[in-house]
Amino acid sequence: MQNLNDLVPNGVTDAQRSLEKLIAIMAALRHPLSGCPWDKEQSFESIAPYTIEEAYEVADAIDRHDMADLKDELGDLLLQVVYHARIAEEQGLFSFSDVAESINAKLIRRHPHVFGDGEAEGHRERWEDIKKQERMEKAAKNGAAPDASLFDGVPAGLPALLRSEKLQRRAARTGFDWPSLPPLVAKVEEELAELKAEIDAPEGDMRAQRRFEEFGDLMFILVNLGLHLDLNAEAALRAANTKFMRRIVSMERSAATLGKPLQDMTLDEMNALWDEAKMDERGKS
DSSP states (O other), X not given: OOOGGGGSOSSOOHHHHHHHHHHHHHHHHTXXXXXXXXXXXXXXXXXXXXXXXXXXXXXXXXHTTOHHHHHHHHHHHHHHHHHHHHHHXXXXXXXXXXXXXXXXXXXXXXXXXXXXXXXXXXXXXHHHHHHHHHHHHHHHHTTOOTTOOTTTTOOTTSOHHHHHHHXXXXXHHTTOSOXXXXXXXXXXXXXXXXXXXXXXXXXXXXXXXXXXXXXXXXXXXXXXXXXXXXXXXXXXXXHHHHHHHHHHHHHHHHHHHHTOOGGGSOHHHHXXXXXXXXXXXXXXX
């Protein structure tokens, strides 16, 4: 069992000093008289898009293995937390210390095998049980039924791939999931065949809607396949995007060497440059 007192050092640390400075800077920026005009005008709603953007920029720095950039992006993300907490404190809702204490309590509560007498074996199952109990208590506190929906707490504003993954993970906890890979792969092929059928279908009032639905079904089952392969769909697609951009940039460079921009090339010529970019990547790996 970890002694919590050992986790908090005596005296003020560099981390505490830097965080207190950041909190003080934000308070100065929001000061009603001497603060920054732009910062004073902001609200939870107006800075929420920046919060989401900064989280993605952190993920991008990690994907690029750029640790110097990661340091800066983590700072930008921390600023968002301090910003929201400052607005809340001004409204008498909560403070930054309340935010920190909330996550401290949650981490301790969800890790009884570290901070209590729980056993390490089976901690994943206990983690999910604790989270379920937390959701039920939160629902009861908000006046909802104690046996609230399985999907309570999955934010509607998540990126679609990430939300699909969370929804399917929740459903799998009840046993509603594919038992193994072969029938799941067969389902992927079935959904692809259904999309192909709609692509080949004759014109009609509902064809566009049916294509839309079948395409969504295919994406949904691919997310489930990723879960069974222990792959994150959002991260995998981000990596595919990065690979596509890298190869197109390589094609642009090759085209410049040939003195012929991509837009002036035939599709066959561009495909040849694409194959060269792929071969070049394989040679470097």
